[in-house]
Amino acid sequence: MPMIEFKDVHKWYGDFHVLKGIDESVEQGEVLVICGPSGSGKSTLIRCVNRLE
Structure with a gap:
C-alpha cells in the first residue's frame, strides 16, 4: 500500500x-x-499533494 x-x-x-x-x-x-525548470509546476504539485492549494 502506498504511503x-x-x-x-x-x-x-x-x-x-x-x-x-x-x-x-x-x-x-x-x-x-x-525536478524541472523554473515555472514547470514543481511547487504547485507539492502544494496540491499537501492540500495547500
Whole structure:
C-alpha cells in the first residue's frame, strides 16, 4: 500500500492549465525526486499533494 498516492491531479490558474492529470504513488522506503525548470509546476504539485492549494 502506498504511503503517498495521487491520481489525476489537475490545477488551473484562471485559463492556464498548470497540472494535467498527474498520477504517482510512493511506497515506503522509496524516494521520489521532482525536478524541472523554473515555472514547470514543481511547487504547485507539492502544494496540491499537501492540500495547500
